[in-house]
């Protein structure tokens with residue numbers, strides 16, 4: 300993983316900032332600048348709440364580089380409450396307790412580390428919501 | 432028909448699929464090219480199109496097009512590499528067809544070559560995962576099997592597929608590969624073995640998942656009518672490439688390969704046929720669930736019921752729609768950017784009647800569909816026998 304590239308994506312990955320299309324109102328994550336629904340420009344920033352539910356999930360036993368240390372880990376497709384689907388890891392939960400439809404919230408955690416450059420990348424993961 | 436030029440397959444060749452530790456990328460390519468040229472009347476193509484996916488990351492080699500041209504004795508000939516992740520080989524054929532239809536060239540050599548064993552372990556897993564969205568999928572630890580697993584779990588949930596309901600694809604693939612001399616896995620597997628398979632990325636286990644391998648395949652295609660087998664010509668009746676989002680989270684429907692669906696529809700249109708006319712199909716069975724969704728996308732099964740075709744035997748060599756007739760990606764093996772060319776070599780054999788123990792009877796129309804980036808690219812070709 301290259302340093303400039305991860306620096307560029309830092310803001311979106313730390314706080315789940317996407318975009319909203321001023322033309323048709325669709326909310327976009329990841330940010331993509333051109334609305335896939337109506338092809339107009341969509342560059343107005345939008346802060347997602349970070350709440351969503353699990354659409355699908357998997358436990359990964361055969362990792363790519365940067366994720367070897369925390370293998371096996373759980374990945375999921377999260378449907379955000381504002382609409383978009385996000386791919387992320389789950390944290391603070393065992394695989395036996397994960398279910399489709401389950402509510403989750405976003406937290407910022409260590410995403411990966413690059414063994415060769417010693418660079419640690421932080422970003423969003425999801426966990427069961429902490430209720431007061 | 433799009434384009435007035437008739438294009439024929441006049442030569443085919445391929446290497447064994449597997450781990451070729453002692454053979455380099457260029458030697459693999461040459462082995463396949465040599466066989467294709469021997470079986471064709473063509474001695475020198477007008478241009479060379481090479482499908483390759485991983486040489487830049489695993490072999491530190493760019494410009495495989497020029498490398499293959501030079502190494503195969505065609506220094507000076509136009510040559511280019513075509514990359515579309517897992518669909519690279521099929522995309523190379525597509526480009527060759529466009530070039531012939533343009534009128535600039537008459538004869539093309541299409542080569543698919545992949546050398547996975549120039550690296551090992553996580554380096555290979557990471558390189559292959561690059562077919563997905565690198566910033567928004569791979570960065571989170573998603574591998575190719577992990578993406579298939581997310582799709583598979585949802586497929587089984589929404590369509591109420593029983594546990595092991597996708598096993599039929601792997602059992603069929605291994606059965607067909609057992610009589611294919613160039614296949615990687617020639618052992619039979621049972622439903623019980625499938626059930627006990629170790630998890631790669633749950634619920635995808637080792638028996639759901641095609642082996643990444645080395646291999647090369649080559650085709651000579653031409654606008655002059657040449658016979659592959661006495662009295663028969665194999666024609667390319669349709670060719671289409673369609674794209675979708677790379678990332679699966681951006682898809683309109685996670686359980687529809689919409690690029691594959693659109694591509695198949697355009698291809699049927701070009702050929703002037705429909706799904707019912709296809710006698711044999713090589714589809715992208717890299718994972719059992721991809722086989723099921725490809726059958727649905729191509730109109731061979733209703734949405735959500737593709738898996739049943741494997742469970743009821745429809746996809747066997749004697750079934751209503753034989754697939755993976757030489758073992759498919761699952762058991763012939765998946766040499767990345769070469770896979771799409773293997774598929775064409777295989778349906779050409781089915782049409783020519785030279786498939787021996789793997790022959791499907793009375794084949795007039797055959798379809799090959801290859802996917803890249805988990806459905807982000809779909810390439811469909813339809814071939815038929817003329818004369």
Ligand SMILES: [Zn+2]
Nearest residue numbers: 320323334337
């Ligand atoms: Zn819009």
